[in-house]
Amino acid sequence: MCSGSFAKCLGICLIPLAIVCILCNILLFFPGGTVQGSENITIQVFYFGGIVGSGVLMIFPALVFLGLKNNDCCGCCGNESCGRRFAMLSSMLFAAVGVLGAGYSIIVSAVAINHGPKCQTNSTNATWEYPFNNGDYLKDKGIWTQCQAPPGIVHWHLSLFSVLLVMGLIQVALCAVQVVNGLLGALCGDCCGCCGGSDGAM
Template identity: 65%
Template sequence: MCSGGFAKCLGITLLPLAIICIICNIMLFFPGGEVLDNTNDITEEVFYFGGILGSGVLMIFPALVFLGMKNNDCCGCCGNESCGKRFAMFGSILFALAGAVGAGYSVIVSCVAINHGPKCFITDEQINATYPFGDGNYLSNRTLWDECKGPGDVITWHLTLFCILLVTGIVQIGLCAFQVINGLIGTICGDCCGCCSS
């Protein structure tokens, strides 16, 4: 497969992953699936926008660049037909690195959020949500989950969405790493399918 064709496949894969991350981060603004009156009751890590900015927006740009690699026809620079392709493949490495940084940010935020746990109401009369779990102990001791009275099933909601962000971010980092290798091959060797058909 051409290096440009492989990059396009990566772009096709990264685009829906970025959209999934954006949706997950937006859903985290509604803990337990409920709309809260006070934004202070929402877990802090949600406002770090790991899914919206990191694995979302910063991943959309590389995905779009990778999608266009197959059709890139910038040939003939400096009298060398493959020069344009090589330069495009080198540029894709920079975008892949930027995407990996964004996904890495999302992974770090997700890990911190999972360890920190969600904000929730400990009693039915409580006005402001607090962090009942500070050291990740709730992950190994499910009986502690009974301390949270709401909103909704906030712990499952929190864990599910941040775990999706975590796994998706790791996959995105892996795909960006593949593109760095693919881009290096394309830069050094050129596109195996050739740059110009004429």
């Protein structure tokens, strides 16, 4: 498979992952599926790890990867002026941007999971706070009852940030693969088989 075709496959995979991350981050603004004031929303949500990191910053490399297959592979084979090798090298730079964006989302998600959600712990005084420390709630589900409102906030928080964490890891892996693919494409040409065919024709 030509490196351009492989990059296009990676781009196709990154687009839905970015959309899922954006949607997850948006849902986190509605803790437990309810509308709350900004002061009652977990602070890590406002870091926009899913919207900016694994979302917007991932769209750019995905579009670049999709565009690498637009040119005819055999028509450019052996012609360095066509810029094919430069295109593959530039894809490596965009892949690095994707890794940074996804890495940012991973860090934010990991911190949020460890920190736990902000929730109402006293129904009488309507006290909103972070009742969990150092991820202790991950080992003991019995203390989840400390969060009295919104309903199901711990599941909501943990599920969505876990999705962001997993999606970020997948995005990092795909971008890392494109770094290797782009390096091979820059060194060997986008489609070495075509080069061989052209040389044979000459």
